Structure formats: structure tokens, C-alpha cells
Amino acid sequence: MDLSGKNVVITGGSMGIGECFADEFARKGADVLVVARSEDKLAKVAERVGGHYLVADLGAADGVDGLVDACIDKLGHVDVWVNNAGLETAEGFADIDRDLVRAVARLNLEAPMMLTRDILDHMLPRGAGHIVQISSMAGTVQFPGFTAYCGTKAGLTNFTESLRLELRGTGIGLTVVAPGPVVGEMWNRADYKGSYLEPALKRFKLLQQLPRIKPTKIAAHTVAAVEGNKRYVRLPKRSFYYHWLNNAPRRIAEMGMAGVKMSKPSKAR
Numbered sequence: 001m002d003l004s005g006k007n008v009v010i011t012g013g014s015m016g017i018g019e020c021f022a023d024e025f026a027r028k029g030a031d032v033l034v035v036a037r038s039e040d041k042l043a044k045v046a047e048r049v050g051g052h053y054l055v056a057d058l059g060a061a062d063g064v065d066g067l068v069d070a071c072i073d074k075l076g077h078v079d080v081w082v083n084n085a086g087l088e089t090a091e092g093f094a095d096i097d098r099d100l101v102r103a104v105a106r107l108n109l110e111a112p113m114m115l116t117r118d119i120l121d122h123m124l125p126r127g128a129g130h131i132v133q134i135s136s137m138a139g140t141v142q143f144p145g146f147t148a149y150c151g152t153k154a155g156l157t158n159f160t161e162s163l164r165l166e167l168r169g170t171g172i173g174l175t176v177v178a179p180g181p182v183v184g185e186m187w188n189r190a191d192y193k194g195s196y197l198e199p200a201l202k203r204f205k206l207l208q209q210l211p212r213i214k215p216t217k218i219a220a221h222t223v224a225a226v227e228g229n230k231r232y233v234r235l236p237k238r239s240f241y242y243h244w245l246n247n248a249p250r251r252i253a254e255m256g257m258a259g260v261k262m263s264k265p266s267k268a269r
């Protein structure tokens with residue numbers, strides 16, 4: 001997809017990786033709309049990229065319902081939707097606050113599924129569009145301390161792979177982004193001396209598996225994946241074998257379903 005003049009919505013676009021997505025899509029000439037809770041930060045990002053913002057709490061149903069319509073009201077239509085807003089856990093699951101489990105499940109899994117559902121209503125009749133799901137290496141590999149987070153990211157990845165088969169031939173592209181640790185506040189909140197994750201992370205680091213990636217690099221690779229309609233962004237590159245092994249059963253199932261005619265979504269007929 002040539003991104004020049006295209007309309008792009010990024011959830012969690014007020015900071016971190018989402019902010020870098022906003023910069024990179026705008027650099028390609030896209031009109032960007034960022035969504036999150038912090039109006040002050042959103043306003044700064046939107047001003048910098050010459051775009052727009054909407055304030056919404058995606059951890060609550062009333063922040064999710066109607067968001068796609070509100071974005072379409074602002075932009076006219078949406079070409080690219082990026083489900084990026086996310087929240088981590090960083091403690092043992094048996095001791096975790098029950099409200100945090102709900103919040104993580106809602107923001108990391110329920111919200112992207114509902115928003116994908118709603119944006120498809122808009123993209124399918126147009127026969128074009130691209131949806132990006134920001135999953136994680138934690139959707140493939142288990143991290144003690146990230147347990148609830150791992151569950152949501154594995155869910156998001158497999159949800160997207162199943163949807164990929166349903167959307168065959170509709171003109172809608174899907175990209176799953178699965179980074180390892182990224183420089184920024186989220187990882188700082190989990191990886192510090194005395195954290196629950198420290199022992200496991202020590203071993204991963206010893207095995208040279210967890211170099212921190214710059215968010216600008218994630219953004220550059222993701223935008224290139226949208227331009228080239230690529231299925232995956234997996235960084236660091238050295239983690240490829242985790243993803244490759246994890247995805248092998250899906251690839252085998254996909255081959256098994258070659259030529260199977262799934263009925264087209266009603267909105268695409």
C-alpha cells in the first residue's frame with residue numbers, strides 16, 4: 001500500500017511504540033489519528049505529525065464501542081488500523097490483583113478483537129484496508145511474571161491467524177508485530193533489580209536472547225510491512241526460530257486448507 005494520503009488510526013499513540021508509529025506513518029505522508037487516555041500527550045503527538053487525536057479508555061466497553069465510528073467521523077474513512085495500546089503484568093500470577101487481570105485481558109485482547117470487528121464493517125465493503133496487531137514475543141514464549149500478559153498476546157496472535165483465513169480474497173491485509181523487549185517505559189516497569197521477572201530475565205540475557213530494541217526500529221519495520229502487505233514483523237531477528245516453530249502448526253493447517261472455499265463475509269459480498 002502506498003501510504004501517501006492514507007488515513008491511519010493508532011491506539012496507544014500517546015507515547016512509546018505508538019508514538020513512533022505516528023511519526024513513521026506521518027513521514028510516509030499518511031494522515032494520522034492517535035487514540036489513548038492522556039489528552040495532553042495525544043495533543044502533542046497530533047500537533048507534531050499534523051494529525052488528529054481522540055481520547056478513549058480502551059479498557060472499558062464504552063471507550064471501545066463507537067470508537068471506529070468516531071474515527072471515521074474525523075477522517076472520512078480509515079485505510080490502516082493499528083491495535084497497539086497495551087498493558088503489562090510484572091508479578092507472579094497467584095498474587096496478582098484480580099482487577100489487573102481483567103484490565104490486561106480487556107485492553108490487550110478484548111479491545112483489539114472488538115475494534116477489529118468494527119473496522120471490518122467499514123473496510124470490507126471498500127474491499128481494502130490493513131489491520132496491524134501489536135502482539136509480542138510473549139505471545140510465543142512464556143515469561144514467568146508476564147503470565148497474564150502472555151495469555152493475551154498469544155490470544156491476539158492466534159485470533160489474527162484464524163481471521164487471516166476468513167479474510168482470504170477480501171483485500172484486507174493483516175500484520176502481526178511480535179517484538180521482544182523494547183526501549184521504553186513498559187519494559188522499565190518490568191525489568192529492574194528485585195523485580196519478579198529478574199531471575200528468568202537474567203537467564204534469557206545470558207543466552208543473549210533479549211537485546212532491547214529501539215521503538216523507532218519497530219515502527220520502521222511495521223510501516224514497511226504495511227507498505228509491502230507482509231504478515232509478520234518479528235524483532236529481534238535472532239528470535240525467528242521461536243516464531244517459526246510456534247507458527248509451524250498454523251502453516252501446516254493453512255496448507256491443509258488450500259483451495260477450501262470459505263463463505264465470504266456478508267459485508268464483502
Ligand SMILES: NC(=O)c1ccc[n+]([C@@H]2O[C@H](COP(=O)([O-])OP(=O)(O)OC[C@H]3O[C@@H](n4cnc5c(N)ncnc54)[C@H](OP(=O)(O)O)[C@@H]3O)[C@@H](O)[C@H]2O)c1
Pocket residue numbers: 011012013014015016017018035036037038039041056057058059060084085086087088107134135136137178179180181182183184185186187
Ligand atoms: N515495550 C515492550 O518491551 C514491548 C514488547 C513487545 C510488545 N509490546 C507491545 O507494544 C504495545 C505498546 O507498548 P509500549 O512499550 O509503547 O507501552 P507504553 O509505553 O506503556 O504505552 C502504552 C500506550 O497504550 C496506551 N494505553 C494504556 N492503557 C490504555 C487504555 N486503558 N486505553 C487507551 N490507551 C491506553 C497508553 O496511553 P495512555 O496511558 O495515555 O492511555 C500508551 O499510549 C503494547 O501492546 C505492548 O504490549 C511492548
